[in-house]
Amino acid sequence: MKEKPLEAGAGLVWERPEPPGRTAPGPLSRDxxxxxxxxxxxxxxxxxxxxxxxxxxxxxxxxxLYGYVATKEELLDLMVDAVYGEMVSAGPIRGEWREALRSTAHRIRGAAGAHKWFIELVAVGRPNMGPHTLAFLEASLAALSDAPGFKDIDTILHAVRTVSVYAIGAIQSEARDLRVERESGMDEAQWQESFWPYLQRVIATGRFPMIARVVRDAIHPKPEAMFDQGLDCVLDGIAARLSR
Incomplete structure (x- = not known):
């Protein structure tokens, strides 16, 4: 007997019970x-x-499968929540507030490195409300609950949200660069070489002195170093806000 697909509104997938276990033709589980x-x-x-x-x-x-997930969208939500579960399994988020927020950002970056598709899903649509996702948010908020300067929940929430948004945006930029490299067949050095004659002509016009300085003097760090530099700017901004 075939199992009928569940209607999309038949309760949240996080709380919906799984069908009774079956051994034939093979056991299944939502996980x-x-x-x-x-x-x-x-x-x-x-x-x-x-x-x-x-x-x-x-x-x-x-x-x-429809006895366990009603739609592909539910499956994608469950996948995102499973990745947050991996982040939670790394243990409590500890340390003074900078260290705690840095840990939050790096756990997000680590998850995106292990699962390239993860950032694509968390960057669009409504926030995921799965149990592991909420557990990670709870841990991130709790890590600041006793930190000096974080006396109200709005300050805590703003700091965690700001760092998370930065991390997601920075990772998206890294992912875009990798995707362009993969689709073009050129690595970063090859791409730069192909555009170098054009950039030289543009700079020679004198209309873009700041871009000329970027090309000539900027350090252009590796993605991981750039991520940390940007994160330092975010944390410095939070610190300045706390001191006011």
Whole structure:
């Protein structure tokens, strides 16, 4: 007997009970489905994730999956929440407030490095409200609860949100550069070499003195160093706000 797909509004996927266990043709679980989907996304990209492909990886009929997830959107939400679960499993966020916020940012960057598709999902749409996502937010907020200067919840929330938004934006920029490199077939040095004659002509006009300084004098650090430099600017801004 085929299982009927659930209606999209049939309760939140986080709280919806799973179907009764079955041993034939093979056991399934919501977690197993999510892990299979994540493996496909890690290996082939987010575009390759579909309920049909996940079912094939689990040697199950696609209709069986609908007992666990009603839509692909629910599956993507579960994948994001699973990544937040990995971030939570790294342990409590400790240290003085700068160290705590730095840890929050680096956990997000680490997760995005392990799962290239992750930042694509968290950067669009409404915030994820899965249990692991909420647990990570709780840990990030709690890490500042006793820090000097963070006497009200709005100050704590603003600091955590600002650092998270910075981290997501910076990681998006890194991901864009990697995508362009992959699609063009040129690494950064090759791309710079191909554009260098054009830049020389532009700079020679004298209309772009600041860009000329960037090309001539800027350090152009590696992505990880650039991420930390930007994060330092954000943390310095929070510190200046606290001192007022």
């Amino acid at each position: 197993g489905i999510v892990r299979a989907a994540m493996a496909i996304a890690d290996a082939e990209g987010l575009v390759s994730v579909s309920l049909r492909k996940v079912a094939a990886a689990l040697d199950a009929g696609p209709m069986r």
